[in-house]
Amino acid sequence: MASLAANHPQAIRPQDVQSERGNPHWVRLKDERELDSIPGEDGWPVLGTTFKLLADPIGYGNRMRAKYGDVYRTRSFGRRQVTLIGPEANELVLFDREKIFSSEQGWGPVLNMLFPRGLMLMDFTAHRADRRALSIAFKPEPMRHYCAALNADIARGVEAWGEGERKFYPAIKALTLETAATSFLGLPLGPEADTLNKAFVDMVQASVAPVRRPLPFTAMGKGYAGRKLMVEYFTRLVRERRANPGQDMFSQFAMARRDDDPAADLLPEDVVVDHMIFLMMAAHDTITSSFTTLIWQLAKNPEWQDKLRAEARAAAGGDGVALAYDALGKMELADMAMKEALRIMPPVPSTPRRAMRDFTFGGYRFPAGTNVGVSAAAVHADPAHWPEPERFDPLRFTPEAVAARHKYAWIPYGGGAHMCLGLHFATMQTKLLVHHILTRYRITAAPGYAPAWQAWPIPKPRDGLQVQFSRLT
């Protein structure tokens, strides 16, 4: 068997990846003054612009763009970084034709401590090999099985909600976690799934905690304990699934091979475990966020709610029945409505990378080691690409409208080598939720209701999104 180190040139033990110091292959800016020529600001001494960014990430980005243009410099979390705005910038950085931009070194400072060695924490050749191996989990046959499991879980969960006032965000978050236990892990709902879910929630919480050391009683301390529990549990589960594979995503990962040769070795156990933990993180809050945006928009736009309900009834052949995998393609309006929700409130508002080599953009030169960000939130709200950007209009996503627009004006799933691996899964789950919810309930919100949203790290309504569910008569 090829050694782990050979397949994973950047595979380092989790305890080694907590800072840049443990990563000799990371490229650092030689001297931050090399970015002096980029317009922007350094903010306060020591604190930089971090607090302005955290207080109102979208508003701060808008103000910086209005003042300095589509290329600007800030200083957050102790380092200078540049933001590049516009479809051309998105294409340069995400499509990365010339293999300049590292995802590992962009995301690493945020995710390395709790989600090491996930796909977004890998680059180039090693990333491509593991991504290809894991892609088997998203082929039509396994997707068909997830569809059946999701249909049953969503129907049960949504039916139990019943009529009445509801904070939608916590309700959909709980339901998505429950469905993950069965379709991702193949576990029955119950105390075991609850323990894992709790560990997982602690890890996600810790990944954005300001205190970055796992001290007792801190979010990072709890996150570390959660990771330890999940690693131990998943390591046992890999062995079980290899002996007796099921139809769940974990079984697919456990049986994945680094190339398409059936005689090739399975991925090492610890690699499967890290990929699965990362995938759960990538999948969970993103779907929760985008579906909450969709429900908010459907509550505000009852005509679209009616259209989606009629489409769901026709596609499934009735109210509350399962929506067959083969019928998903008939939910075209739901597809467009989801895309519009992702435009209005992208769950990953900005994407970090680090330049491995010098590059130029917009008339500026950027040295190797520059931290670079592109912003889905800024481009999705730009009237140059989206007239009346605040208006919910799924018809922006008809095939003709899409063909007439720059491909990188809409980037909720990223693009290029790291484009979201689970986007078809996310689309399927959204259509199933639309079907099971809208063929049971009518959703309304108080007139003029406009919830405030927390923009970072993943958008969510501060009040949980207060809506009314009424049974269809």
Ligand code: HEM
């Ligand atoms: C609406 C829901 C979702 C959104 C908006 C979303 C968004 C994204 C984005 C923007 C990236 C790329 C980040 C980058 O380039 O740095 C990404 C990567 C990824 N996503 Fe998603 N995601 C969603 C749902 C899911 C689901 C359901 C899964 C799994 C079932 C998933 C698995 C992944 C994985 C594994 C990657 C890493 C791919 C790679 O680096 O090669 N995502 N996602």
